[in-house]
Amino acid sequence: MTEPLLHIVLYHPDIPQNTGNIGRTCVAVGAKLWLVRPLGFRLDEKHLRRAGMDYWQHLDWEAVDDLIAVEKRLPDRTWWCLTKFGERMVWNATFSRGDVLLFGSETTGLPESVRNRNPSQNLKLPMRETVRSLNLASTVNTVVYEAVRQFGGLPNEIG
Numbered sequence: 001m002t003e004p005l006l007h008i009v010l011y012h013p014d015i016p017q018n019t020g021n022i023g024r025t026c027v028a029v030g031a032k033l034w035l036v037r038p039l040g041f042r043l044d045e046k047h048l049r050r051a052g053m054d055y056w057q058h059l060d061w062e063a064v065d066d067l068i069a070v071e072k073r074l075p076d077r078t079w080w081c082l083t084k085f086g087e088r089m090v091w092n093a094t095f096s097r098g099d100v101l102l103f104g105s106e107t108t109g110l111p112e113s114v115r116n117r118n119p120s121q122n123l124k125l126p127m128r129e130t131v132r133s134l135n136l137a138s139t140v141n142t143v144v145y146e147a148v149r150q151f152g153g154l155p156n157e158i159g
Contacts, residue, residue: 002030003097003098004030004031004032004060004098005029005030005031005097005098005147005148005151005154005155006029006031006032006095006097006098006099006100006101006144006147007031007032007034007070007074007077007098007099007100007101008022008025008026008031008032008033008034008101008103008140008144009034009036009067009070009100009101009102009103010022010033010034010035010036010103010105010136011036011067011102011103011104011105011110011114012036012037012038012039012040012104012105012108013035013039013040013041013105013106013136014039014040014041014105014106014107015040015041015106015136016040016041017137018106018135018136018137019033019035019039019041020056021137021141022136022137022140022141023055023056023059023061024055025137025140025141025144026059026060026061026144027055027058027059029144029145029148029154030154030155031060031144032060032061032062033059033060033061033062034061034062034063034064034070035061035062035063035064036063036064036065036066036067036069036070037063037064037065037066039063040105040106043063067102067114070100074100077098077099077100078095078096078099078100078121079099079100079102079118079121080093080095080099080100080101080102080121080122080123080143081102081110081114081115081117081118081121081122081123082101082102082103082104082110082122082123082124082125082139082140082143083104083109083110083115083122083123083124084109084124084127084133085115085122085124086122086123086124087119087120087122087124088120088122088123088124089123089124089125089126090123090124090125090142090143090146091146092123093123094150095146095147095150095151097151099147101140101143101144101147102114103136103139103140105136106133106135106136109133123143125139125142125143
């Protein structure tokens with residue numbers, strides 16, 4: 001198996017349809033999806049199908065019990081936390097192949113304890129103050145494709 005282009009980590013995701021859309025993006029670019037429990041949905045075949053996760057059989061993914069499990073498996077990587085509390089815009093970061101992109105749950109985001117680990121690695125997307133947050137799947141898609149743009153496209157890209 002080839003090394004994933006990126007590692008997408010969802011910390012306590014709540015909405016299965018968002019996870020399904022994010023999984024599809026991961027398949028499209030060759031990223032690995034990590035799901036950190038607890039999850040707001042079940043991972044059995046019936047629930048996956050209902051959530052539109054029809055690409056799941058092509059997805060490189062893993063569910064783990066805590067963030068430490070991912071950190072142990074991905075040492076010496078650059079971790080980027082996506083949060084509305086970030087000081088830096090996504091396009092001011094320089095992404096590298098194999099980086100980890102960490103996203104919080106749809107309802108609570110990333111806990112302060114995670115955001116405070118390395119504040120210089122906290123990134124955000126621009127949005128007006130009248131908007132509380134952006135959809136998780138849309139945010140992941142935007143950040144992943146900014147990284148792909150920086151990489152100059154995908155290996156063996158068609159079209």
